[in-house]
Amino acid sequence: MKKASIIVLVLLGTVAMLFAQAAKEQAVSEVPVEFSMYYSDNATLPFKDSWLTVQETAKIANATVHYEAIPIADYSTKVSLALNTQTNAPDVILYQTTAGENQSLALNGAIVPISDYSEWTPNFNAMVEKYNMQSDINKIRLGDGKYYYLPSLTDVPFYDGGIILRQDYLEKKGLAAPKTYDDLYKILKAYKADNPTSYPLTILAGPRVLYRMTMPAFGVSLGRNGSGGSRVLSWDYEKLEFFEGAISEEFKAYISFFAKLYKEGLLDPEMAEPIDGGTWSRKMATGASMATWAYYDQIGGVTAASEIEGFKLQMYPALEGPAGAHHQQKNRLGSGIMFPTKTTKRSDFEQIVRAVDKMFFSEECSKIWCIGVKGVTYTEENGKIKYSDEIMNASEGIYKYMQLAYGCGSDVTQMVWVNAREMTKYDENYAAINAAVEAIGDVIQYIPPTPKFDDLKAEEAGMLLTPLADKFEVWCDAFLTGKKSIDKDWDTYVKEMKSIGIEKFCTLYNANL
């Protein structure tokens, strides 16, 4: 009897505790919370307080959010100052990772180790579990085993940019869609023969866009936008370790191919300088170029503006190189949300974290950030999303219109990217290209892991990296443009890179994985 009473009492106690906890959580979310937040503002998508997404998610999280829209070009400077000084810092910072300076700031206590408060981020945890991303999360843990930001989550990365060609030209000449880099070479050669003054292949922005989109097909990923941030190392996807990509045979094959294009007048020589969007559009629309690496949503405007009869641009699946058909690497995790340590001093810190978690990672809100509010932007019939006529008929396309009008689909605020849901915002052609890419398999490889350096190691790596990256940029440019001969000068280049420590740098990376 006594034993039974004890068991009943223990059970009652446990139930009471559970209720109390639930009531506490309920109470926490019911109390309105007010906080400030840095937002990286892009001129192509100027931030508006009045966006439906901003209003609705704040209402659901019961929060008053003061968005600080900071120009994207200077965002890192502003964030760096806020984190370094902690004065005038916001409570929450969007669009951040712990790469670069942030790693050292995190280890020195300037950023909240949000993994220590995981019980306050139930929605984030649920999404990580739902999409089986625990191992991805482990990759963003720093040397102390903690993670310092809530990253954006993508279930299946998609092919949003790639090789774009004049489809009308291919059809006119009876050329097949390219599958390999050799096919591309033949197409460019044919176009050059027909249009001797043209430079058939151009790129948007600087060479970094070309490099990051094409190098993986040759087995390397180097330079300023090289995945992994090591700039001169690449990841061996079989051995699961870094190798000295900048002095590898893979890079030699890569740069030889593009140097050949350059020498034969097939590659736009202006690519050394950033080619801005307007110039790029003009080159493509006037036929000065016929091939490019760019993003899918950029081709619509060019097609509409061109006065060439029958002009049509098409994006094709990734081309096959010596290492297979690969495109720019992507992670399932992207930039995310960070809390400066200053925020922990607020008495309502828990509420802020819970509100942020709800605003960006709950099922309800993550859907709003992607496709807006049911009944306003879309309706659902048999589980199929149907957008309003206004959206369907928008001249900018569904995706861009929803961004501008409602704030949907912004890299900065959308934290959960579900491939199938995203595809509802694109045309059938885009979905077909993505399906073709998926059929090839493993086109988009994961970004190599970031080494878990402590402060001293990070400094040592930084000191080795700067001269290595500079030398690589100079030589890469010289090889491409023919100022240096790949056949004759390659050994000198390798020797120079070794003399300033590329092997030591690689060992340091591999020892800290």
Added chain:
Amino acid sequence: MAKVKDTSISSRIFDVMIWLVMAFMLIICVVPFVYMIALSLSSAKAIINGKVSFWPVELNLEAYSKIFTYPNFFRAYGNTIFYTVVGTAIALVMTILFAYPLSKSYLKGHGFFTKVVIFSMYFSGGLIPNYLLISSIGLTGTRWAIILPFAISQFNLIILINFFKALPTEIEEAALIDGIGYFGILPRIILPLSTAAIATIGLYYAVFFWNDWFNGLIYLNTPQYPVMLFLRNIVNGTMVVGNASSASADTAMLGISTKSAVIITSTLPIIILYPFLQKYFVKGLTVGSVKG
């Protein structure tokens, strides 16, 4: 007395050469503006097809009307006007008040303060110490953060000191004899004689406050941002194409006509100031440079 006109052939050739060089310089300066104006008034289609040179093609005001849709443009514009007007006024007062005593070498501490000015001209605390200083005096996040710390520019101060030094001391002595005290001499005697120098450094200050974006970025909050920060975002921000870790296809470009319209709208007011102050400009610069 009639001017003697040199009519020799060599002189005429020299004149023609001067005119040609000046015309060339003028073209170099004016062409970018004309091109920008033409772009801002042309249709996107004409620009993409490379039809626009120095005259608008398919004339339209779409780019200018688009600026109105940017939520922060006019607020930023108003902020910049405030910073320029108030900042220049405060900067002139502060610089004059500092320059006048420093122009009197017989005053105690003259050498010390001059050295402090020169030293701070070459060595500064750096970004983070400056930021901490301005934060600790409570200016960060207020409009004064980009006005007060920049109220005295050493370069302008030295111009004004030299200008004041060049004024004959006899005038001040006469004023003293006539009964104007030391505090009356500056506003009633010195300043009326210094309009050229003041107009010159006033223009320098106005241009500085109008063009400044970096201080606005680090010390101010969004509602207080100047228009140049907005302009920078329009022109440079869109160059950040396709973030490597980007998940979306948010890489659309902004029309060249819109960029041009923003550039024209945000730079024109300060350019217009030049012709009005030109007559003071050269005089102000050269007068301060010679003492004696």
